[in-house]
Amino acid sequence: MGVVELGKLIGKEIRRELRLENLSGKCVALDAYNALYQFLASIRQPDGTPLMDRSGRVTSHLSGLFYRTINLLESGVRPVYIFDGRPPEFKLLEVEKRKKMKEKALEDAILALREGRREEAAKYMKRVNFLTTEMVEDAKRLLTYMGVPWVQAPSEGEAQAAHITNKGHCWAVGSQDYDSLLFGSPRLVRNLTTSPRRKPGEEATELSLELIELDTVLKALKLKSREQLIDLAILLGTDYNPDGIEGVGPQRALRLIWEFGSLEKLLDTVLRGISTPVDLREVKKFFLNPPVVDNYNLELGKPDERLYTFLVEERDFSRERVERGLERLRKAFKSRTSSLDSFF
Numbered sequence: 001m002g003v004v005e006l007g008k009l010i011g012k013e014i015r016r017e018l019r020l021e022n023l024s025g026k027c028v029a030l031d032a033y034n035a036l037y038q039f040l041a042s043i044r045q046p047d048g049t050p051l052m053d054r055s056g057r058v059t060s061h062l063s064g065l066f067y068r069t070i071n072l073l074e075s076g077v078r079p080v081y082i083f084d085g086r087p088p089e090f091k092l093l094e095v096e097k098r099k100k101m102k103e104k105a106l107e108d109a110i111l112a113l114r115e116g117r118r119e120e121a122a123k124y125m126k127r128v129n130f131l132t133t134e135m136v137e138d139a140k141r142l143l144t145y146m147g148v149p150w151v152q153a154p155s156e157g158e159a160q161a162a163h164i165t166n167k168g169h170c171w172a173v174g175s176q177d178y179d180s181l182l183f184g185s186p187r188l189v190r191n192l193t194t195s196p197r198r199k200p201g202e203e204a205t206e207l208s209l210e211l212i213e214l215d216t217v218l219k220a221l222k223l224k225s226r227e228q229l230i231d232l233a234i235l236l237g238t239d240y241n242p243d244g245i246e247g248v249g250p251q252r253a254l255r256l257i258w259e260f261g262s263l264e265k266l267l268d269t270v271l272r273g274i275s276t277p278v279d280l281r282e283v284k285k286f287f288l289n290p291p292v293v294d295n296y297n298l299e300l301g302k303p304d305e306r307l308y309t310f311l312v313e314e315r316d317f318s319r320e321r322v323e324r325g326l327e328r329l330r331k332a333f334k335s336r337t338s339s340l341d342s343f344f
């Protein structure tokens with residue numbers, strides 16, 4: 001979900017429109033879970049259920065990951081996928097809350113199907129996006145076979161992605177959420193893994209890419225530091241305190257930060273005595289010093305011949321579509337290195 005309310009303060013004058021070609025030659029650290037959930041939500045059958053193989057295993061996320069990654073490689077983008085580890089303790093309440101919401105949506109979908117309300121059932125099914133351990137491992141396996149690097153974060157994927165970008169090993173973080181800015185990424189690119197929007201009777205259209213730079217955000221909001229941006233986000237609500245502070249909207253939160261300078265001063269004065277589910281000071285500390293690792297390899301590898309077997313024979317993908325995808329992948333890799341051996 002990320003810091004949704006903060007996004008309302010990041011206006012059009014802060015967002016810079018990009019084309020995919022503008023990222024050619026650049027490494028982008030992609031929030032893997034963010035991308036996979038987008039694929040699960042958008043790649044659906046007419047009744048709203050995800051794509052599955054003959055054994056009932058969900059494959060929507062694999063389809064999106066395979067073809068979208070090929071698109072990125074063809075455009076010269078060097079993708080690196082960052083997978084979440086264990087969330088901080090104070091996020092577990094929110095994780096459990098989201099799980100219950102999905103379970104309720106599944107119950108509503110089943111009831112709607114039983115009563116013949118197919119369109120309503122499809123609407124509910126789109127909210128049922130469970131990402132299991134097996135699905136995550138399948139995604140890692142697919143990327144490995146494709147020769148695309150991925151990194152296992154010890155905790156939050158966006159924190160690890162921001163760390164890699166801050167060190168100059170990637171140019172930007174790719175995600176729909178704004179959390180990477182709070183974790184210190186100098187750049188955020190949105191809409192890299194979103195599917196084209198489709199309206200009834202119209203052709204699908206790609207969403208424009210958005211570049212948001214941390215320095216530009218701070219300057220536009222008249223904030224002195226990333227710490228103040230974190231303070232602002234906590235007032236509005238983050239994944240760790242999703243409800244924010246009652247009665248404090250975007251404009252008021254901004255004025256409070258301008259006036260008092262820090263979350264700590266606010267908690268000692270006007271917000272003194274407020275009750276929150278988590279310790280807001282601990283939330284701030286986590287944004288400033290999240291667990292990250294430095295032992296990672298971001299180099300593109302070499303496509304593995306097991307890729308075809310995995311998709312077609314194990315996960316029941318269309319033979320013809322996969323063959324076309326593999327040919328595109330082969331050409332994308334050959335354009336990067338003349339020493340790539342063809343295995344198709």
